[in-house]
Amino acid sequence: MPPPPLRTFRSGLFRTIALAARASPFALAAMALAGVLAGIAPTGMAWYARRVLDGVAHGDRQAVITGIVAEAGLLLLTYVAGGLNQFATARLRLALGFLLQRSILEKAIAVPYACFEDPGFYDALSRARREAVGRPVALLAGLFAVAQALAVLGGSAALLFRFSPLCALAILLAALPGFLTETRFATALFRLQNRRATEAREQAYLEQVLTRDDHAKEVRLFGTGPAFLERARRVFTLVFDEDQALARRRLLVGLVADLVALALFYAVYVYVALRALSGALTVGDLGLALVTFRQGDGALKQALGGVRGLYMDQQYLANLYDFLDLPVPAPRQLAPAARAQDEQGLRFENVGFTYPGAARPALAGVDFSLAPGRKLALVGENGSGKSTVLKLVAGLYEPTEGRILLDGRDLRAWDGEALRARLAVVFQDFVRYQLTVRENVAPRAAEDAVPDDAIARALARSDAAPAVGRLPRGLEQRLGKLFSGGVELSGGEWQKLALARAFLREGADLLLLDEPTAAIDPAAEAALFERVRAETAGRMAILVSHRFSTVRLADEILVMDGGRIAERGDHDTLLAAGGRYAALFRLQAAGYR
Structure with a gap:
């Protein structure tokens, strides 16, 4: 009342x-x-x-x-x-x-x-x-x-x-x-x-x-x-x-x-x-x-x-x-960042998820494991549930069915800061901050001082260093056209800055990459991921991409269809199976002939 x-x-x-x-x-x-x-x-x-x-x-x-x-x-x-x-x-x-x-x-x-x-x-x-x-x-x-x-x-x-x-x-x-x-x-x-x-x-x-x-x-x-x-x-x-x-x-x-x-x-x-x-x-x-x-x-x-x-x-x-007065979830007694000794990595157990107000689930019965150092790729048509998997891993949503474990512990039991410290994320709708290069790579620099050499390493890993080197004021150059003195970048250069923002988190051992190179040409993308693969040895990574030249670098590939896993395996195994992955690969390859 x-x-x-x-x-x-x-x-x-x-x-x-x-x-x-x-x-x-x-x-x-x-x-x-x-x-x-x-x-x-x-x-x-x-x-x-x-x-x-x-x-x-x-x-x-x-x-x-x-x-x-x-x-x-x-x-x-x-x-x-x-x-x-x-x-x-x-x-x-x-x-x-x-x-x-x-x-x-x-x-x-x-x-x-x-x-x-x-x-x-x-x-x-x-x-x-x-x-x-x-x-x-x-x-x-x-x-x-x-x-x-x-x-x-x-x-x-x-x-x-x-x-x-x-x-x-x-x-x-x-x-x-x-x-x-x-x-x-x-x-x-x-x-x-x-x-x-x-x-x-x-x-x-x-x-x-x-x-x-x-x-x-x-x-x-x-x-x-x-x-x-x-x-x-x-x-x-x-x-x-x-x-x-x-x-x-x-x-x-x-x-x-x-x-x-x-x-x-x-x-x-x-x-x-x-x-x-x-x-x-x-x-x-x-x-x-x-x-x-x-x-x-x-x-x-x-x-x-x-x-x-x-x-x-x-x-x-x-x-x-x-x-x-809108309610905010009360802090829970959460687990510390220490990892369990008996299980390492990420695991989905019969995970289902339905967006609020949606008529049908975005995910249903999804099971997979990702061990430390392994790279997982998700492929499938738009709306198949790929980005939803990343949002669940990032803690933006909680599963409506099943559970997600990180190092043997349910994600819901992880402290938010501890979980975010382990993640490096690039979403396909990344933010283009109308701020300086430094603030684009390190948005929290005002509260957490970030050394220039750490920013330089992140720019080098994402291949954004050459573009930044051409800017008149380097790291202090304001980007975008919203404010006076700003310099506009190409779509690919903006995307490399977003990647640098993720690579700055050198302590993160779980990379979530959702179409992170859609604006980058295929050759540069392949070179970038080869470098990422080499520099992230021992780290886990989940990659969403429509380019099979990149997907084939993953240790395991999950083919998503209607919120479910339709196929799984490495590139060669899936091609040999002649299923949906093989059909999509041949369709894309035909465009280069």
């Missing part, structure tokens, strides 16, 4: 205040002080304005001067409060925005990898990032504005009671229709925007396709620009039409609420004016009543609107806090 709305509101408000105090206690205190000062001043200004009017009516020069000076001082106080509030709000927006953005990013790297293949997770992430910067500060600013308005309202009510309790009641009645109207339509707008998270992401994606450099070639060559632009227009039109329909209804109902407030104000105006005509009130009383009513009416509207705003801001912030 979800918690009551009031309890949820309170917990969200207290959480935001606690985060603000952590981000910038000075800014939070300054905003509170500014609210107090701005709340006290209007009542005093109205009182001294009455003294000025009565002083003028009675020819009391001293009262006039005293009232004007006091009113000017209070007005100056409001200016100081406004400036302080503006400064503190800007400071808090930056500090709290950074704190929350960091929290979002920390959550993103802590959740399981499977989240990144779930569209619902991306919707939640999009909503959280949208609300992280401005919404918490808006909530706090609204809170202090409500406190300020209540202070003004309290002073106005006290002054109006001097004339009639009905005047104070009229303030409440005048503001209530507008409050109910705004609350109703703000809630409707929140639900509308929350429901449109997917459309917002689609529009952002279409804009990205039309503006990114890695899409620009195909957009122009295939003439897809107008088509994508039309799709973006349709998404915008859908959003625009829904917003406009809601805005029209809000306008009409709001006008009715304003007419009610206007009628009540002029009723009070007439009542006070008639009492002044009868001599029951002075000119100063008349001015005080009218100014106080306007102030009180405005303060009550501000207070009610602020409460509505607080409620709405908290609804939006619930998206942020729901994301930050």
Whole structure:
């Protein structure tokens, strides 16, 4: 059962205040002080304005001067409060925005990898990032504005009671229709925007396709620009039409609420004016009543609107806090990195795996062993389960059936850092960091200093050293075209850098290579793998490749088909068997004749 709305509101408000105090206690205190000062001043200004009017009516020069000076001082106080509030709000927006953005990013790297293949997770992430910067500060600013308005309202009510309790009641009645109207339509707008998270992401994606450099070639060559632009227009039109329909209804109902407030104000105006005509009130009383009513009416509207705003801001912030509260797997009592003595290597035992939300398994009944120093190749058509095997070995997923053992110990019992220390991985969709060469080879260099000679060895092993040697700034050269001064590499050169990133892990004894040389020419690929084979003696390696010139270097080859192992053996054995491997090999060989 979800918690009551009031309890949820309170917990969200207290959480935001606690985060603000952590981000910038000075800014939070300054905003509170500014609210107090701005709340006290209007009542005093109205009182001294009455003294000025009565002083003028009675020819009391001293009262006039005293009232004007006091009113000017209070007005100056409001200016100081406004400036302080503006400064503190800007400071808090930056500090709290950074704190929350960091929290979002920390959550993103802590959740399981499977989240990144779930569209619902991306919707939640999009909503959280949208609300992280401005919404918490808006909530706090609204809170202090409500406190300020209540202070003004309290002073106005006290002054109006001097004339009639009905005047104070009229303030409440005048503001209530507008409050109910705004609350109703703000809630409707929140639900509308929350429901449109997917459309917002689609529009952002279409804009990205039309503006990114890695899409620009195909957009122009295939003439897809107008088509994508039309799709973006349709998404915008859908959003625009829904917003406009809601805005029209809000306008009409709001006008009715304003007419009610206007009628009540002029009723009070007439009542006070008639009492002044009868001599029951002075000119100063008349001015005080009218100014106080306007102030009180405005303060009550501000207070009610602020409460509505607080409620709405908290609804939006619930998206942020729901994301930050996503469960992260608790640390387990895991095994140390020491290896068992009775069994070495990697073993799959009847392993099956089904991707979340998928109708059929990606792997079923997969069994194989890989001893230290041995090289295993996986071949098969796209979607046969090759890359899934590597993801399971890397610990990105856990098997839904069976188990995977490394040195006789279930992978689920391995500490994450200990397991990653034993792996060197290159996936086919490797990352091209728009950073320096050094940061591409050693992304963790900022936290773990990496000697230049270690980077040089990794570049040499991956055959990336010649390309790096031609760059103007060597290891310090920024790559890519996203930032000024960057140099773009060819696809093969980027891939060699990704290989160097894996080869930097000299202590890793299990290499996972998923189409790691697809952008490299066959001759260079064969030479590269001969060198890798020689330099990784004693290490295990699993290779996924469609090039049989490379696959034949493996000690054992598994032919995957529909998530199962259809054939196994070395290159010569599989060719002699005349099965699927032999057919694929002959088909590829025919292309070179």
